[in-house]
Amino acid sequence: MTRDDALHPSDAPDSELPMLTVAQAAGLRELAAPYARDGLRHSLGNLAHRCRQAPQAHWPDLVAAHFAALADGGHGDESVEELLRGVHVRLLPRESFTPEMAAVMRYARVVADGLVLAYALDRPASVRILTDRDVERAGLRELGRAAYANLMRVPVECAEVPGGGGARLYSVYGDSHFVAAKALYLPEVARQVGGEPLPAAGALVVVPGRHNLVYHPITDGSVVDALNSLASYALGAYDDGPGALSPRVYWWHDGGLTSLTVIDEATRTFSLRPPPPLLALMKGLDRLDHAGRLAGRAATGAPDLDALTRATAESVRRLDRDPAGLGEAFGSALALAHAHCADDPDGAWIDTWHAWATAVQLGSALFCGAQPQECELGEDLVMRLPETQADPPADARAWLDALYLALVCRQTERVGLLCRVPLERLREDDSVDEYVLAWVDTLHTYLSRRGSMDDVVGKLLDTMRTSVPEHLTHAPKDFVNRVDYQPIALFHRLVAGDRDAFAQTLAEALSEHGGYWGDSAAPRARVALGPLAMASIAYDRGFPIDARQPYLPAYLLNRERIETIPDAGAPS
Structure with a gap:
């Protein structure tokens, strides 16, 4: 019962x-x-x-x-000038919109599940919802323009409030009955209160009451925590009333609001069901963020090099009793390799090399397996990597990282082993856009020499075609354009043999890398890994490349720091 x-x-x-x-x-x-x-x-x-x-x-x-x-709200005897001067856009809860109201407000429309857009007259002591008669007198278009302009002049305050998992939530509030209606024009509001436009992915937003809205710009993996935080807040604030509007969470994108909340009217239970496009985006952002690839919450503080070294060493030591931790160990070693280049941007120091070599070993072992071997992170920090069976994860971006590392460190055998990883396995990764898998296929074909040059060019063209904004569903457009696409553009110049164009494209790629990361202290901000890998191939082929460029460790690019790494070896 x-x-x-x-x-x-x-x-x-x-x-x-x-x-x-x-x-x-x-x-x-x-x-x-x-x-x-x-x-x-x-x-x-x-x-x-x-x-x-x-x-x-x-x-x-x-x-x-x-x-x-x-x-006291009046009976519709205002002049047209008074109507235009005082009209505002207002949101009404759908359940409050009675049939009698609908009969005299045919102009009103449902703008999202549970929300109706209407016009209201702001009077000194009251607010009156306008009827069709008011609209006919003033004109629908003129009234709409005035209502929008007046709404955007409504004063509000904005405060950043903490959300779960470090998600950024922005509360916009004020005394006016019309504040929540600003959610319909969220990009303009974001510029007004924060000085920044909304990202292309839009934002999550709630309007529990007429006096406030709370939104979260969708930029990184914290969107998952933000969704849960906003859902909890909306339910609590809606129940508090009065002026209650909606307990739902909405996704603002493409100029409108989509409800993510499903309400079972029979049981009054609530559930969150993001539509497939948002689910794909959330999955992609979560994977990118946890790998430290986004200039978001993972980029807030400089890594502690000593702590990261100890964490990497401990993650390798644990592999004897927990082989499933290899992916985590690889991620830690990769972050350590990048982080060393903060103090050693040329990659000249032996500790930097040890970190890069360890990352190479772990990346290769993750996808291809390996015989037992030693991993060094300093003279007094030598770990034994146990024998590892080949069990490649469905992680296309991690495979690219492992391949880039092997190319930079001139590990020809490991490059060959990585190119034997079945493409079918990597294609099981449902957290990436189509262009990532096409790029994996391109490199797989080119480096394994299993197809003709025509095959490589065809796959490269597929990669370029599917990386345009209208094809993106999982990754932020800014990240794709400024970071992920750059090694693809360089590869295009590489296979064409155009040395001058390669040098120019490399300079552009490094500029885009710097522009994307800005002053971030995140490990990946220190090295443009994909461009470095393409530049390493080009350097070995005699392309004239200036090794003294930002985000390219010179002593890795010109091979002066490259030393012996234990053979990969196939597991027994």
């Missing part, structure tokens, strides 16, 4: 006014009945919220004050 099953029917939540019991709602309707004018039935939602918070003996006074305020 559920809790509601045990309630007396009159004590159960009312179906239309769930903040009250059936008995309380019946009493409120009885008090409100004498105030109905011309048969027009008003929504009692906001009034019910006020009554819930007051003793029932005070309800008659609250009801009288509520309808007095409605009566």
Whole structure:
């Protein structure tokens, strides 16, 4: 038996006014009945919220004050100039939009699940929802323009509030009844309150009440935590009322709001169901963020090199008893290799080399398996990598990292082993866009020499075609354009044999890398790994490349720091 099953029917939540019991709602309707004018039935939602918070003996006074305020709102005798001067866009909860209201507000429209856009006149002591008669007098287009302009002038304050997992949430609030309606124009609001445009992926937003909205720009993997935080906040703030609007979480994108909340009206239960495009984006951002690839929350502080070294060493030591930790160990070693280049940008020091060599060993072992071998992270820090069986994960980007490392460190045998990893396995990665898998296929074909040059060019063209913005579903466009696409552009010049164009494209790639990461202290900000790998191939083929360029460790590029790494070896 559920809790509601045990309630007396009159004590159960009312179906239309769930903040009250059936008995309380019946009493409120009885008090409100004498105030109905011309048969027009008003929504009692906001009034019910006020009554819930007051003793029932005070309800008659609250009801009288509520309808007095409605009566003071005017009767439509304002001039056109007064209408245009005071009209604002306003959001109304869908459940409050009664059939009687709909009959006299045909201009109003549903803009998202649970939300209706209407126009309201802001008067000194009250707010009046406009009717079709008002719209006809002022003109729908003129009224809409004035309502938008007046709404955007409504003063608000903005505060960043903490969300779960470090997600950034921005609360926009004010005294006006119209603040929540600004969610319909979220890009402009974001510029006004934060000085920055919304990302191409849009934002998550909630409008629990008319006086505020809270949004999260979708930039990194914290979107998963933000979704849960916003859902919890929206439910709590909506129940607090009055002025309640919606308990839903919405996705603002492509100029509109899409509800992510599904409400079972029979049981009044809530669930979150992002549509497939947003689910794909969330999965891609989460994987990118946890790998430290995005200039987001993972880039907030400089890594502690000693701590990262100890963590990498310990992750290798644990492999004897926990072989499943190899992927984590590779990620840690890769971050360490990049981080060393903060203090050693040329890659001249032996400790830097040890970190890069260890990353090479772990990346190769992750995808191809390996015989037992030693990994060094300093003279006093030598770990034994146990025998590893080949069990490649469905992680296309990690495979690219392992390949780039092997190319930079001139590990021809490991490059060959990585190119034997079945493409079918890497294609199981559903967290990446199509162009990533096409790029893997291109390099796989080219470096294994299993296809003709025509095959390579065809696959390269597929990679370039699928990397354009309209094909992207998983990764931010800025990241793709400025980071992920750069080695592809360089490879194009490489296979064409155009040395001058390669040098120019390399300079552009490094500039884009620097522009993307800015002053971030994230490990990946230190080295442009993909361009470095392509430049290493070109350097070995006699392309005239200036080794003294930012984000390219010179002593890795020109091979002066390259030393022996234990053979990969096939596991027994």
